[in-house]
Amino acid sequence: MRPLPRSFYDRDTVVVARELLGKNLVFTPDGGPRIGRIVETEAYLGPHDLAAHSSKGLTDRTRIMFGPPGHAYVYLIYGMHYCLNVVTEREGHASAVLLRALEPVQNLSGRTCGPGLLCKAMGIDKRLNGHDLLSDDLFVAEPSSPECFRIVARPRIGVDYAGAWAKRRLRFYIRGNAFVSRP
DNA sequence: TCATTGATGGTCT
């Protein structure tokens, strides 16, 4: 299993969010790799997207989002949960895709149907903020035997404060998948 | 089954 190339991430964020569905997230902190199939994502388009953290501008927290594509953006939310994003598009564009749910494939314990639970099950925390996804220990890979599926597009979760941007259908998930956080 | 709420701390104003 090999990491997807950086060119995969250096594209339109909606395209990346949709194409991440069905791919495998791989994290190998020690011993055997922990693998989950990505079944739910959300696109955050950049500083103009009022739901995106980068709409606050370039700060310590959003620094990674403003960086080059193919890196992990990990942040703490509500004081207790980590969320994992992948940075997309060219450096400075400040867009990313939030990984919201996984279908367990290997070495995962606990629930994975939500961005906080996903990180807990994988063992991902803020130490991985800024981590290159073209690395040996954390990356996304093409599954060995891809399955067919249909994609559902819905408004993003928990961004009601973002006005019209909250209504945009920038949440994507695999139709009928049992591990989607809120079908 | 659905709506409400508490936990808990980093980030921004």
Place this chain on the structure above:
DNA sequence: GACCATCAATGAG
């Protein structure tokens, strides 16, 4: 000091 890209527990219906 307010807000928050969440989750689990609670209680009403």
